[in-house]
Amino acid sequence: MTNTMERERMVIVGNGGVGKSSMIQRYCKGIFTKDYKKTIGVDFLERQIEIDGEDVRIMLWDTAGQEEFDCITKAYYRGAQASVLVFSTTDRASFDAIKEWKRKVENECNEIPTVIVQNKIDLIEQAVVSADEVETLAKMLNCRLIRTSVKEDINVASVFRYLATKCHQLMTQTYDQVTSGNNSTQQTSTHPPYSNAPTISAFSPTFTKSSSGTIVLRPAKKSSGSSAARKRKIVLKKCGIL
Numbered sequence: 001m002t003n004t005m006e007r008e009r010m011v012i013v014g015n016g017g018v019g020k021s022s023m024i025q026r027y028c029k030g031i032f033t034k035d036y037k038k039t040i041g042v043d044f045l046e047r048q049i050e051i052d053g054e055d056v057r058i059m060l061w062d063t064a065g066q067e068e069f070d071c072i073t074k075a076y077y078r079g080a081q082a083s084v085l086v087f088s089t090t091d092r093a094s095f096d097a098i099k100e101w102k103r104k105v106e107n108e109c110n111e112i113p114t115v116i117v118q119n120k121i122d123l124i125e126q127a128v129v130s131a132d133e134v135e136t137l138a139k140m141l142n143c144r145l146i147r148t149s150v151k152e153d154i155n156v157a158s159v160f161r162y163l164a165t166k167c168h169q170l171m172t173q174t175y176d177q178v179t180s181g182n183n184s185t186q187q188t189s190t191h192p193p194y195s196n197a198p199t200i201s202a203f204s205p206t207f208t209k210s211s212s213g214t215i216v217l218r219p220a221k222k223s224s225g226s227s228a229a230r231k232r233k234i235v236l237k238k239c240g241i242l
């Protein structure tokens with residue numbers, strides 16, 4: 001592991017009990033526990049994955065869902081490159097709070113790639129939100145929607161791979177702009193267009209492309225670390241992006 005490895009910092013927010021800590025534990029440690037242990041303030045775990053043949057370290061900040069911790073947690077939103085807004089299928093208030101969570105994150109770090117996660121999809125029979133209203137909210141907030149079950153390990157990895165890929169693309173664009181000396185009018189938006197983004201559905205855990213718009217998330221192809229990739233890392237480091 002070199003100190004030039006790309007690092008992507010993500011924050012996971014949402015009401016208490018929606019499954020944020022469970023999601024991070026599932027992704028980073030491969031475990032799930034039924035016990036509910038309230039997060040006090042913030043917690044942190046990381047995992048290394050490969051995107052486009054490059055090693056990327058994903059740093060996941062788990063934040064407390066209770067408002068009483070807001071002043072502590074908001075300090076951790078700063079500098080985040082992506083965010084995950086989580087609500088639970090069985091908790092109406094957590095769904096209603098999603099807009100507010102997005103606002104809180106944006107107050108600290110402007111617009112960053114963001115995913116809305118509807119967790120506990122294994123409890124769909126006890127759902128207190130309809131599929132339509134969830135999809136409408138995601139469109140309105142211009143966010144990708146991913147339905148997950150941390151318990152059944154459905155789509156959890158898709159959430160983080162999707163965001164890591166977005167962050168990686170943004171870093172690559174920044175690199176291209178720096179190396180081509182283009183810092184004028186052709187500035188690319190830091191927020192990709194999501195309005196027509198398909199939903200990643202918990203009902204297609206095999207991630208095959210379906211007519212309903214479910215998208216395919218394939219593992220990145222391994223490539224031998226090219227000299228271009230190495231140069232890119234050096235430039236990114238010099239730009240203070242790493």
Ligand SMILES: Nc1nc2c(ncn2[C@@H]2O[C@H](COP(=O)(O)OP(=O)(O)OP(=O)(O)O)[C@@H](O)[C@H]2O)c(=O)[nH]1
Pocket residue numbers: 014015016017018019020021022023033034035036037038039040063064065066119120121122123148149150151152
């Ligand atoms: N059925 C089901 N239960 C889940 C799922 N994900 C998490 N849980 C349970 O939901 C409860 C709360 O999960 P946590 O991960 O602690 O929730 P949190 O959002 O981190 O909560 P705070 O720390 O209070 O913000 C735990 O009992 C988990 O076992 C899921 O996908 N399905």
